[in-house]
Amino acid sequence: RTFSIAVIDGDGIGPEVTAEARKVLNAALENDDATLHYTEYSLGTRHWLETGETLHDETLEKLRSHDAILFGAVGADPQDQRIPSGVIERDLLLKLRFELDHYINLRPTRTYPGVSTPLASTEDFDFVVVREGTEGPYVGNGGSLRRGTTQEIATEVSVNTAHGVRRVVADAFARAVSRRGHLTLVHKHNVLTHSGSLWRRTVEEQAALNPQVSWDYMHVDAATIHMVTNPQRFDVIVTDNLFGDILTDLAGAVSGGIGLAPSASINGAGTTPSMFEPVHGSAPDIAGRGIADPTAAILSAGLMLDHLGVKDAAGRIEQAVNAQMAEWAERNTGGGLGSAERGDAYVSRIKAL
Amino acid sequence: RTFSIAVIDGDGIGPEVTAEARKVLNAALENDDATLHYTEYSLGTRHWLETGETLHDETLEKLRSHDAILFGAVGADPQDQRIPSGVIERDLLLKLRFELDHYINLRPTRTYPGVSTPLASTEDFDFVVVREGTEGPYVGNGGSLRRGTTQEIATEVSVNTAHGVRRVVADAFARAVSRRGHLTLVHKHNVLTHSGSLWRRTVEEQAALNPQVSWDYMHVDAATIHMVTNPQRFDVIVTDNLFGDILTDLAGAVSGGIGLAPSASINGAGTTPSMFEPVHGSAPDIAGRGIADPTAAILSAGLMLDHLGVKDAAGRIEQAVNAQMAEWAERNTGGGLGSAERGDAYVSRIKAL
Numbered sequence: 080r081t082f083s084i085a086v087i088d089g090d091g092i093g094p095e096v097t098a099e100a101r102k103v104l105n106a107a108l109e110n111d112d113a114t115l116h117y118t119e120y121s122l123g124t125r126h127w128l129e130t131g132e133t134l135h136d137e138t139l140e141k142l143r144s145h146d147a148i149l150f151g152a153v154g155a156d157p158q159d160q161r162i163p164s165g166v167i168e169r170d171l172l173l174k175l176r177f178e179l180d181h182y183i184n185l186r187p188t189r190t191y192p193g194v195s196t197p198l199a200s201t202e203d204f205d206f207v208v209v210r211e212g213t214e215g216p217y218v219g220n221g222g223s224l225r226r227g228t229t230q231e232i233a234t235e236v237s238v239n240t241a242h243g244v245r246r247v248v249a250d251a252f253a254r255a256v257s258r259r260g261h262l263t264l265v266h267k268h269n270v271l272t273h274s275g276s277l278w279r280r281t282v283e284e285q286a287a288l289n290p291q292v293s294w295d296y297m298h299v300d301a302a303t304i305h306m307v308t309n310p311q312r313f314d315v316i317v318t319d320n321l322f323g324d325i326l327t328d329l330a331g332a333v334s335g336g337i338g339l340a341p342s343a344s345i346n347g348a349g350t351t352p353s354m355f356e357p358v359h360g361s362a363p364d365i366a367g368r369g370i371a372d373p374t375a376a377i378l379s380a381g382l383m384l385d386h387l388g389v390k391d392a393a394g395r396i397e398q399a400v401n402a403q404m405a406e407w408a409e410r411n412t413g414g415g416l417g418s419a420e421r422g423d424a425y426v427s428r429i430k431a432l
Numbered sequence: 433r434t435f436s437i438a439v440i441d442g443d444g445i446g447p448e449v450t451a452e453a454r455k456v457l458n459a460a461l462e463n464d465d466a467t468l469h470y471t472e473y474s475l476g477t478r479h480w481l482e483t484g485e486t487l488h489d490e491t492l493e494k495l496r497s498h499d500a501i502l503f504g505a506v507g508a509d510p511q512d513q514r515i516p517s518g519v520i521e522r523d524l525l526l527k528l529r530f531e532l533d534h535y536i537n538l539r540p541t542r543t544y545p546g547v548s549t550p551l552a553s554t555e556d557f558d559f560v561v562v563r564e565g566t567e568g569p570y571v572g573n574g575g576s577l578r579r580g581t582t583q584e585i586a587t588e589v590s591v592n593t594a595h596g597v598r599r600v601v602a603d604a605f606a607r608a609v610s611r612r613g614h615l616t617l618v619h620k621h622n623v624l625t626h627s628g629s630l631w632r633r634t635v636e637e638q639a640a641l642n643p644q645v646s647w648d649y650m651h652v653d654a655a656t657i658h659m660v661t662n663p664q665r666f667d668v669i670v671t672d673n674l675f676g677d678i679l680t681d682l683a684g685a686v687s688g689g690i691g692l693a694p695s696a697s698i699n700g701a702g703t704t705p706s707m708f709e710p711v712h713g714s715a716p717d718i719a720g721r722g723i724a725d726p727t728a729a730i731l732s733a734g735l736m737l738d739h740l741g742v743k744d745a746a747g748r749i750e751q752a753v754n755a756q757m758a759e760w761a762e763r764n765t766g767g768g769l770g771s772a773e774r775g776d777a778y779v780s781r782i783k784a785l
């Protein structure tokens with residue numbers, strides 16, 4: 080089996096962590112019948128500065144032909160006045176999610192061996208946020224009137240469809256079935272009554288189809304409280320695009336692993352390539368120094384293999400990362416390691432499995 | 433000076449904590465030239481069950497005639513099937529905020545002596561969230577089409593006006609001037625570009641008028657990270673209605689004080705009565721047992737005096753609460769105290785000042 084992988088290593092530390100992810104992928108596939116064939120795409124800030132373009136239609140068409148996209152990080156240095164804020168994020172990252180219909184934005188969240196969290200409690204937790212990726216307040220359906228005057232009105236429209244909500248909720252239930260069997264719907268249906276009602280009714284429908292899954296509902300404000308007081312209570316969280324954006328940063332923070340957290344933007348229908356990227360950004364402040372932790376990129380690569388059906392190799396990556404992090408924790412080393420040292424350590428682990 | 437105060441003690445623990453707040457108010461005003469005259473309004477779940485009404489127009493008109501509203505808590509027991517979810521919250525609490533144009537939703541957040549937080553760090557912090565209270569996604573401007581079919585579309589419109597944003601941002605800058613001189617705008621302008629731009633331009637304008645205030649911008653997702661890793665960095669946060677709702681629950685949680693946090697819904701123009709309420713809800717599970725902590729209601733009463741210009745008495749309440757909490761912490765008592773015991777202890781403190 081050969082898979083064609085588009086690589087967008089991007090800006091800042093993106094290329095550094097992606098290089099390590101590829102090392103680890105190669106090691107994990109060494110004795111596997113699956114092969115990855117990589118095609119590199121130069122996109123992000125440098126490309127924008129050189130060409131004035133974020134994502135050409137032709138490039139988008141080429142990207143569609145791959146089996147998956149391995150993504151590093153994009154985003155300009157905020158010090159760099161040449162790049163208007165938000166352009167790369169919207170016209171590249173969000174554009175890919177929308178054009179490729181990545182309706183499942185998957186953010187597994189867990190504590191990591193030896194990684195301290197900002198919480199006083201040291202109890203481990205492990206949950207996954209299934210964030211809707213193609214609707215909600217992210218649709219870009221806003222406008223402004225009388226801009227710049229004292230009569231300015233600016234609106235943002237959150238658009239939610241039965242089609243869009245059902246497919247992501249169904250996916251979340253399927254994940255709950257293969258995990259600990261619990262799902263939490265997070266919304267704000269006491270205020271956002273129309274979209275909240277659609278989400279609630281959809282969860283009730285899917286719950287009836289999945290009687291083995293228990294579920295509860297939580298307002299988004301209350302969810303932030305539980306996230307810091309009792310994250311153990313979560314198994315699968317399903318929520319809309321904006322609430323998911325907010326909750327997953329918080330989740331990353333409380334796990335101590337905002338720099339370790341992987342993510343996947345998945346087209347569940349399989350009609351377009353899904354995309355796998357670390358949650359962290361391009362971190363221009365430490366770029367080019369070979370010190371960025373590649374773990375999140377490596378775990379994202381693992382999610383990619385899993386998605387492609389290369390389950391054994393995916394498992395090897397996950398297992399190697401856990402074992403190696405546990406060893407670093409036990410021997411109290413690991414701090415101060417360079418990107419390549421970490422990548423190499425994971426590679427050795429995989430070879431020793 | 434006599435002030436006419438409307439009291440809505442509400443549901444669950446609302447009446448218990450409001451009674452203690454009134455005790456403390458009386459003590460704080462004993463040797464003051466200000467007098468409060470109370471009028472009680474029976475609103476909330478019981479009223480709804482008895483009359484089928486949440487807030488009659490006539491009642492609203494009567495409420496307008498007061499100088500301030502002291503609010504306990506409203507909200508039905510979620511076990512109680514007779515009360516549709518969200519009705520009391522929307523048709524009473526939010527209706528009051530909108531009808532009385534409470535555009536400043538103020539949520540001071542700080543650590544309390546002897547109160548542990550869910551964070552590992554024990555460093556104190558003290559900031560205030562100025563949440564917009566009359567616009568944003570709370571305007572109820574949504575709808576749905578083809579409801580209940582596979583073609584359902586549900587929308588929610590966030591409405592933001594120059595008028596609405598300017599007045600709350602100006603208020604936040606004024607607070608920053610009288611605090612530590614720093615303001616953080618929280619939004620998501622890289623995605624919600626139209627409203628985000630209005631907020632940003634408004635902050636820039638007000639910043640030019642307040643050169644003594646330094647300010648920064650933070651995306652709402654990033655703000656949740658800072659809230660758990662470094663809440664000390666905040667002084668005044670200004671943000672929209674929905675982001676403010678989410679952030680203040682998180683802020684309450686990380687301060688350890690979701691049950692201790694006061695709030696104020698303020699009409700900054702002074703044309704309607706402002707409203708003062710604890711952030712906690714009606715807590716039906718512990719209602720009627722005299723064990724609810726009245727501290728948040730008491731601190732909210734302090735905010736009311738401050739707002740009415742009765743500054744000395746307001747200061748006495750704040751001081752007494754801090755001193756008493758510090759004593760409980762030092763002597764390791766305070767756990768397990770009843771509502772009245774706590775109220776009485778604060779009263780004694782005030783008398784001893």
Ligand SMILES: CC(C)[C@H](C(=O)O)[C@@H](O)C(=O)O
Nearest residue numbers: 168169172173324622623653
């Ligand atoms: C960069 C930004 C547009 C993006 C989002 O808001 O989705 C990011 O915060 C994320 O969570 O992937």
Ligand SMILES: CC(C)[C@H](C(=O)O)[C@@H](O)C(=O)O
Nearest residue numbers: 269270300521522525526677
């Ligand atoms: C009860 C609810 C409508 C309310 C809100 O969303 O504003 C509450 O969460 C709050 O923060 O005061």
